Amino acid sequence: MNNIITEKKNTLEGINSRITEAEERISELEDRMFEFTAIEQNKEKRMKRNEDSIRELWDNIKCTNIYIIGIPEGEEREKGPERIFEEVIVKNFPNMGKDIATQVWEVQRVPDRINPRRNTPRHTVIKLAKIKDKEQLLKSTREKQQITYKGTPIRLTADFSGEILQARREWHDIFKVMKGKNLQPRLLYSARISFRFNGEIKSFTDKQKLREFSTTKPALQ
Known part of the structure; x- marks a missing residue:
C-alpha cells in the first residue's frame, strides 16, 4: 500500500508539474498576445492619425x-x-x-x-x-x-476630398427616391441631405438619423 501511495503521489506531482508548466506557457502566450494586440492597436492609432493628418492637409489644400x-x-x-x-x-x-x-x-x-x-x-x-x-x-x-x-x-x-465624395455617393439611392416623391432633395456641403417635408426643411448627416426620423412618419417609410 505504501508503495502504491508513493507511486500515486509521484504521478500526481508529475501531473501537477506538467500543469504548472502548461500554465506558465499559457501565461507567456497571453503576454505575447497582449503585447501583439497592443502593438496592433498602436499601429492602428498611428495609421488613423496619419489618415487624419493627410485628410486635414488635403482638405486645407482644397x-x-x-x-x-x-x-x-x-x-x-x-x-x-x-x-x-x-x-x-x-x-x-x-x-x-x-x-x-x-x-x-x-x-x-x-x-x-x-x-x-x-x-x-x-x-x-x-x-x-x-x-x-x-x-x-x-x-x-x-x-x-x-x-x-x-x-x-x-x-x-x-x-471635395475623396472621403466626402464617397459619403455623398452613399446618399444617391435615397436622393433618387426622394426626387421621385417630389420631396425636393438636395445634397449640402459636405455630405448632408436635405428635403422638404410637410412644409419644413429637414436635414440629416447620416442614414441612421434619417431612419429614426422616418419610423415616425408613414409617408417616408
Whole structure:
C-alpha cells in the first residue's frame, strides 16, 4: 500500500508539474498576445492619425477650390481660363462685380490630359485666394440655381476630398427616391441631405438619423 501511495503521489506531482508548466506557457502566450494586440492597436492609432493628418492637409489644400463643370474643351486656349471664370462671374453674378474674379490664384483642367473615351469636357478647378470668396460664390450659386456659360448650363461646386465624395455617393439611392416623391432633395456641403417635408426643411448627416426620423412618419417609410 505504501508503495502504491508513493507511486500515486509521484504521478500526481508529475501531473501537477506538467500543469504548472502548461500554465506558465499559457501565461507567456497571453503576454505575447497582449503585447501583439497592443502593438496592433498602436499601429492602428498611428495609421488613423496619419489618415487624419493627410485628410486635414488635403482638405486645407482644397478649402478655397471651386469646380466648374460643363465648360467646353478648347475655350481656355482661346481666352485663357481666368478670362472664362471672369465671364461666368460677371454674367451670372453681376452684383459681385469682378472682385472674386481678380482673386484667382490658379486655374487648371483636371485631369491634365484629354481622355478620347470621355464624352464630357474635363472639369475646371479654380483656386481662390480667400475661403470667404468661395463660400460667397457657392451661396450665390445655390440661390441662383442655374448657372450658364454662353447660354449653356454649367455647374459650380466645391472641390471635395475623396472621403466626402464617397459619403455623398452613399446618399444617391435615397436622393433618387426622394426626387421621385417630389420631396425636393438636395445634397449640402459636405455630405448632408436635405428635403422638404410637410412644409419644413429637414436635414440629416447620416442614414441612421434619417431612419429614426422616418419610423415616425408613414409617408417616408
